[in-house]
Amino acid sequence: MFAGDVDAFLGDPARLLADDGSDLDYPSDKPHLYTLPAVRERLRPVLGLLPAAVFECLVKERKLVILASASPCEPWKGSPGDVDPIAHGSYSARGRYLHDPVMFRLEFSALDPPWVMKLGRIDVELAPPDVFAGVLIHECMHVYLDHNYGPLNPDRAAIQQREDEALRCACELGFRPQTAAYVRYYSERFARPDLIIGRLPSNSS
Numbered sequence: 001m002f003a004g005d006v007d008a009f010l011g012d013p014a015r016l017l018a019d020d021g022s023d024l025d026y027p028s029d030k031p032h033l034y035t036l037p038a039v040r041e042r043l044r045p046v047l048g049l050l051p052a053a054v055f056e057c058l059v060k061e062r063k064l065v066i067l068a069s070a071s072p073c074e075p076w077k078g079s080p081g082d083v084d085p086i087a088h089g090s091y092s093a094r095g096r097y098l099h100d101p102v103m104f105r106l107e108f109s110a111l112d113p114p115w116v117m118k119l120g121r122i123d124v125e126l127a128p129p130d131v132f133a134g135v136l137i138h139e140c141m142h143v144y145l146d147h148n149y150g151p152l153n154p155d156r157a158a159i160q161q162r163e164d165e166a167l168r169c170a171c172e173l174g175f176r177p178q179t180a181a182y183v184r185y186y187s188e189r190f191a192r193p194d195l196i197i198g199r200l201p202s203n204s205s
Contacts, residue, residue: 006047009059010040017106021070021121024101026080028070030125039068039124046133047140051173054144062143063114070121071102085190088121092139094148115143127185134182137175138198141166156196163198171201 010016020034021027032038043066047055058064072087095113096103108114123135147162170179183200 003048005052005055005059006044009047009064010043015059015065016040016043017065017067019067019069019071019102019105023105024071026071028121028125029081033124034068034070039066039119042132043136046136049133049175050137050140054140054173058115058140058143062146063112064143065106065108065114065116066119067102067106067116068119068124069102070124071100072120073097073100075099083122083126085122085186085192085195089186090117090119090123090135090139092117092142092147094146094150115148117143122190128181130178130181131185134170134175134178134180134185137170137178138166138182141169145169159196160198163196164201165198167198168201176200176203 016036016039018034018036018039020031022031028034050058070088072084073091074087076084076087078084078087091097092115094115095108095110096106096116097118100118102118103116106116117139119136119139123132127135142162145162145165147166167179167183170176180200183197186195186197
């Protein structure tokens, strides 16, 4: 029953979208990874791991939409072959994230916007399977916990608190291995002062 729910979600064209970057002049050199069948194949086994109650919340209460996109957030002035953990990373937001041009290709009511999860180039093109799973689960936790900043411009402490909370929730649900893989990958490959990564809780917490 639950697997059927995941398949129904992934087969809904209003719930799963993909963009290889061509429309906004940032074409990926791996466009095959952005076809809907390819994206579905990667999402299905991970979403199927979520507790049924969590998945139901994401779909029915949060009205989750997933967009796999190679287009970067702004401002981005790098060369086409470069990747940046903020411009090309993944994130979730209720409604449109105003610094991401691809968000304006989505159609939905501003009065009752869905939660939109964007999977960026790093996670679609570069991340190993366990890291991809960790990122996807992490973003699902943000949506599940309703980590919506709205029009606010939160400080680093507020962002760090929510990143930590999302990691803690994932670990409590049994996803510590995937979460640890995600944290290790981003911490080691993209270490930089402006990138805020959640802190993995201790095994005893």
